Amino acid sequence: MHPWVGLSDDVRLGLLTEWVTPELVDEVLAGCGWRDAKPRPLSSRFMVYYVLALALFQQDSYDDVAENLVGTLGRMDQSIPNKSSFTRARQQLGAAPLEVVFRRLAGAIAPDDLGAAFWRGMRVAAVDGFLLDVPENDATRAAFGGQVDSTGRPIGFPQARVVTLTETGTHATIDARVGSFKGGGGEPALATAMADSAAGMLVIMDRAFPGVALWKAYTQAGAHLLIRARTFVAAKPTEVLADGTYLTRMNLAGQRRSHPGGVTVRVIDYRIDGGETIRLLTDLLDPEAWPADELAALYHERWGATRSRTRLSELPDRRIDLMSTA
Structure with a gap:
């Protein structure tokens, strides 16, 4: 099992989390009919924050953005999933949850x-x-x-x-x-x-x-x-x-x-x-x-x-x- 399983839901995005709260993200995901079928390292909640981080760190690679998110968190600063995993997870998430978060805020x-x-x-x-x-x-x-x-x-x-x-x-x-x-x-x-x-x-x-x-x-x-x-x-x-x-x-x-x-x-x-x-x-x-x-x-x-x-x-x-x- 990947060491991120069960931990990635705890990732936040600094001060931005004051507005994009985990509760808001979960509510939006539920409203879009998106639920993780099973525990996975790149949870849907994490991917919402990750896509927001991609916008904040536009010049960085997928790996670098992931490190920005989890670098200070114990047990998550190693074993970062490969780029293809992020690509698949981002495609599975789709655009709808991000647009709904935007419309809500x-x-x-x-x-x-x-x-x-x-x-x-x-x-x-x-x-x-x-x-x-x-x-x-x-x-x-x-x-x-x-x-x-x-x-x-x-x-x-x-x-x-x-x-x-x-x-x-x-x-x-x-x-x-x-x-x-x-x-x-x-x-x-x-x-x-x-x-x-x-x-x-x-x-x-x-x-x-x-x-x-x-x-x-x-x-x-x-x-x-x-x-x-x-x-x-x-x-x-x-x-x-x-x-x-x-x-x-x-x-x-x-x-x-x-x-x-x-x-x-x-x-x-x-x-x-x-x-x-x-x-x-x-x-x-x-x-x-x-x-x-x-x-x-x-x-x-x-x-x-x-x-x-x-x-x-x-x-x-x-x-x-x-x-x-x-």
Whole structure:
């Protein structure tokens, strides 16, 4: 019998175990219908912590990660199972328990009195996307795809596309979606799938995301939007507001501005230090209730640790000029 049998269930993952408790892991495993048929060195509970450790120690081998977990535990720092055993155990565990653990723990954490996490009564969140390399094999290449050269030959590893919804004041992840490098609508489609998680929030996005479907999904879920756009998007005013910002329609490609399938947006243009024009789109249409200078500052400082400054005139070292259409 392997010396780890009966011991691996006692392995923890440092401070992370304060949130990912053994009780939570056991509850998730039971809910996923996963139970070890017999005692084994790589128990299902251990493998949950092991996969989390793989994410924390990305540059380490399977053996090194195992040593990080058990190196200080008597009777377990020797006889580490071989790599193939970890591979089989990880495949048997599958992705479902890890996703359920994530869903159980993810969410906004800022208390109501943390002013840096809120703006005019709304919790502030941001959507962002990035790519992760995944192992090179036929299955991952077919599932995720990746970059190719001009002849269609793969470049580098297959890549998964990840889009997250994050509380800006704390950097806590509220939701996340994983998709393929190409196909399925890309980052906008993954972001749209998270709309319900943003209810009641003001959500900031960069210029990869504007679109009618995404806009409707978030606003219908009860979220508000502040999205950067290219300057040719929403470029024709239908109504100029008192502060120089303007209202217009954003429609699907090929639709007229009067098409009922579009959405009304407010456009805020500004420059930083006299540089390029930055265009923001928002569904917050009233210039008195939702000042343009505060919204521009909010976008500009969306990842700042604090948000005590809410006026452009108070931002140090950078000159930000609103551009009026009036």
